[in-house]
Amino acid sequence: MNASDKKEKKDFLIRFSKSPAMSSFRKLCHEILAKSRCIVLDAEFNRLKSEKRYGHLSLGKYLARQKLSALKEYMAFKCSCDKVCLSLPIIQGSSIYGYILFIHLKNEPDIKLINAISLFMDMTLKEFQKEQELGKLYDTIRPRAIALSTIHTIHRLLSSTLDMDELIERIARLTLQVMRSRYCSIMLLNESKKYLIPKAVIDLEKEIPKTDKRYNTIRVGVRVEGRVAKTGKVFLSRNGVCVPLVEEDIIGIIIARNKTNKAAFDKFELEILSTLAEQAVIAIKNAQMYAEQEKMAYGSIKSLAALLDAKSPNTYTHSEQFVTIVLAIAEEMKLPREDIINLHYAALLPDTGKFSIPEEILKKTGSLSRKEYEIIKKQHLESLKIIEHMEFLKPAMPIIRYHHERYDGTGYPEGLKADRIPIGARIMAVADTFEAMISRRPYKGRKTSVSQAIKEIEKNKGTQFDPEVVNTFITIIKRPEFKKTLAMPIS
Amino acid sequence: MKKIKKLFKNEAAKRILLFFNENPNCIDTAKGISLWIGYDVALTQKALNHLVKENILINHRTISTSAYAYTNNKAIVKKIEKYIKNIR
Numbered sequence: 001m002n003a004s005d006k007k008e009k010k011d012f013l014i015r016f017s018k019s020p021a022m023s024s025f026r027k028l029c030h031e032i033l034a035k036s037r038c039i040v041l042d043a044e045f046n047r048l049k050s051e052k053r054y055g056h057l058s059l060g061k062y063l064a065r066q067k068l069s070a071l072k073e074y075m076a077f078k079c080s081c082d083k084v085c086l087s088l089p090i091i092q093g094s095s096i097y098g099y100i101l102f103i104h105l106k107n108e109p110d111i112k113l114i115n116a117i118s119l120f121m122d123m124t125l126k127e128f129q130k131e132q133e134l135g136k137l138y139d140t141i142r143p144r145a146i147a148l149s150t151i152h153t154i155h156r157l158l159s160s161t162l163d164m165d166e167l168i169e170r171i172a173r174l175t176l177q178v179m180r181s182r183y184c185s186i187m188l189l190n191e192s193k194k195y196l197i198p199k200a201v202i203d204l205e206k207e208i209p210k211t212d213k214r215y216n217t218i219r220v221g222v223r224v225e226g227r228v229a230k231t232g233k234v235f236l237s238r239n240g241v242c243v244p245l246v247e248e249d250i251i252g253i254i255i256a257r258n259k260t261n262k263a264a265f266d267k268f269e270l271e272i273l274s275t276l277a278e279q280a281v282i283a284i285k286n287a288q289m290y291a292e293q294e295k296m297a298y299g300s301i302k303s304l305a306a307l308l309d310a311k312s313p314n315t316y317t318h319s320e321q322f323v324t325i326v327l328a329i330a331e332e333m334k335l336p337r338e339d340i341i342n343l344h345y346a347a348l349l350p351d352t353g354k355f356s357i358p359e360e361i362l363k364k365t366g367s368l369s370r371k372e373y374e375i376i377k378k379q380h381l382e383s384l385k386i387i388e389h390m391e392f393l394k395p396a397m398p399i400i401r402y403h404h405e406r407y408d409g410t411g412y413p414e415g416l417k418a419d420r421i422p423i424g425a426r427i428m429a430v431a432d433t434f435e436a437m438i439s440r441r442p443y444k445g446r447k448t449s450v451s452q453a454i455k456e457i458e459k460n461k462g463t464q465f466d467p468e469v470v471n472t473f474i475t476i477i478k479r480p481e482f483k484k485t486l487a488m489p490i491s
Numbered sequence: 492m493k494k495i496k497k498l499f500k501n502e503a504a505k506r507i508l509l510f511f512n513e514n515p516n517c518i519d520t521a522k523g524i525s526l527w528i529g530y531d532v533a534l535t536q537k538a539l540n541h542l543v544k545e546n547i548l549i550n551h552r553t554i555s556t557s558a559y560a561y562t563n564n565k566a567i568v569k570k571i572e573k574y575i576k577n578i579r
Contacts, residue, residue, distance in 0.1 A: 143514070146514050146517050146519075146527065147516070147517075149517075149519055149523050149527075150516065150517050150518045150519060153518050153519050153520060153523065153556070153558045154518060156520075156553075156555070156556045156558070157518075157551055157553055157556055157558055160553035160554060160555050160556060161553065170551075173551070174518065174551065176563065177516070177518055177549070177551075177560045177561075177563070178516050178518065179516070180515055180516055180563070182563075204563050260563055260565055260568070261565070261568070269516075272516070336554075
C-alpha cells in the first residue's frame with residue numbers, strides 16, 4: 001500500500017469516526033454492550049487522533065503484537081485491566097480500513113450479539129458511504145445548478161426588453177454582476193465590420209461619459225477587443241476576459257475587467273461569460289429584428305397617411321407637432337413603452353375614421369344636424385375598416401376608434417365614459433382639440449391663440465377631457481421646445 | 492458590524508447572506524433563492540426586500556421578473572465575509 005492510499009484510507013476512517021452514522025452506532029453499542037467504550041483504530045491498530053485516549057490500555061500495541069493485520073473476523077481477548085475487548089474489522093471491498101474496538105466489556109458477548117453488531121456496523125458503514133456520495137454530488141452539482149439557474153434568470157431578464165439601448169445596458173450590468181468585475185464594455189461591429197463601436201461602458205468606480213476615450217471606436221484586429229472580434233477566439237488573462245458575440249457571424253464583443261476582490265479570472269468564469277454572451281446575442285438579434293419590424297410598420301403607416309393626405313390634405317392626418325404633443329403627454333404620464341408605440345401609430349392616422357364621411361359634412365362650419373351627426377358616427381366605424389387588416393395596427397385601433405369619446409360619456413361612437421375610454425384615446429382627444437383650435441383650416445374660421453386654446457381645454461376638464469391628461473398637457477405645453485415651435489406666448 | 496449582527500438574527504436573512512457569501516456570482520428570483528436556502532418563499536421575499544433596502548443586494552427588475560444579486564460594494568462584502576468567519 002503506497003503512502004497516498006494509506007492517507008486516503010486514514011482520511012476516510014477519520015470522517016467515518018466523526019460521522020452522525022457512527023455516533024448513532026456508538027450510542028447503541030454503549031447500551032447493548034453494558035456501557036462499553038468504542039474506539040476506532042486504523043489498519044495498523046493505531047488509535048485515531050480524533051478518538052478518546054484510554055491511557056491504561058495499550059490495545060493497539062497489544063493487537064499489533066498479535067500480528068493480526070489481515071484479520072477479517074471479529075476477535076475477543078482480555079486486556080491488561082482484566083476486562084474483555086472485542087475488535088471488529090472495518091472492511092471496504094476487499095481491504096481492511098481499520099478496526100472498531102469495544103473495551104471494558106465484563107464478559108465475552110454471545111456470538112449472536114457479535115454477529116448483530118457486525119451487521120449493524122456494515123449498515124452504518126453503508127449509510128456513511130451514501131452520505132459521502134451525496135455530499136460529493138452536492139459539492140459538484142450545486143454550484144453548477146446555481147450557475148445554470150443564474151443563466152436562466154439572465155435569459156428572463158434579457159428577453160423582457162426589446163429596446164436596444166436598455167438591453168445593452170442591462171447586459172453590461174448583468175455581466176458585472178456575474179463576473180464580479182468592476183468594468184464591462186459591450187461593443188458591436190459597424191455595418192462595414194471594420195470597427196467596433198462601444199455601446200455600453202460601465203465602471204463601478206465612476207460614471208463614464210460618452211466623450212471618454214473608452215467610448216472610442218476600435219479597429220478590428222487592434223487591441224484585445226479587436227483581436228477577439230477578428231478571430232472569434234475568447235481571451236482570458238488574470239485581469240480580463242473577453243468573448244465574441246457570435247450569431248452566424250461575429251456581431252461584437254463583451255469584455256469584463258478587474259474583479260472586485262482583485263482575484264484572477266478563471267476558466268469557469270470564462271465559461272459563464274461565454275454562455276451569457278450566447279443569451280445576449282439572441283436578445284440583441286430579437287431587438288434588432290423588432291426595430292426593423294417597427295421601422296417597416298412606421299413606413300407602412302406613413303405611406304397610408306401620404307395616400308390619405310393626397311386625397312384631402314390635413315383631413316385624416318395631423319401635423320408633426322400633434323404627434324409630438326401626444327407622445328410628450330404619454331411619456332410624462334409614464335405609459336408603458338408598448339402603449340406609447342401604439343399611441344404613436346394611432347397619432348399618425350388619427351382621423352382615418354373620417355375617410356367615408358361626405359366632404360360637405362367634414363367642411364361644414366356651423367353646428368351639425370342630428371342626421372349629419374348620425375352619419376358621422378356610422379361612417380367613422382365604417383372607415384376604420386380600411387386599416388383593420390393591418391395586423392400591427394390592431395392595438396392602436398381602439399385609440400383611433402374612441403378618441404372622439406368625451407370624458408362625461410356624451411361623445412361618439414359608443415358614448416364611453418371616463419376610464420372606459422382607452423388612455424391613448426383620452427390623450428389624443430386633448431391634442432386633437434388643441435391642434436384643431438390653433439390651426440387654420442379652409443372650412444374653419446380664424447384660428448385661436450395658443451393661450452386661449454389652453455384655457456378652452458382647461459375649461460372642459462372633467463366634462464370633455466380627462467382631468468389628469470389635461471393637467472399633464474398643461475405641464476408639457478409650457479416646456480421651452482413647445483413655446484418655441486408654437487411661437488406664441490403661453491401664460 | 493452591529494447592523495450585520497442584527498441582520499443575522501433573522502433566519503431568512505441569515506440564510507440568504509450565507510448563500511450569497513458562498514455564491515457571489517448568483518442572480519436569481521425570490522423563488523429560486525428560497526429553493527437554494529431551503530426556506531419559505533414569502534419569508535425569503537420579505538428578507539430579500541429588506542436586504543435590498545440595506546444595499547446588500549441589488550434588485551434587477553423588469554416588468555415580468557425581479558431578480559436578486561449580491562452587492563458589488565467591496566466594503567460590505569468584506570464585512571459580511573468577516574462576520575461569517577467569526578461565527579463559524
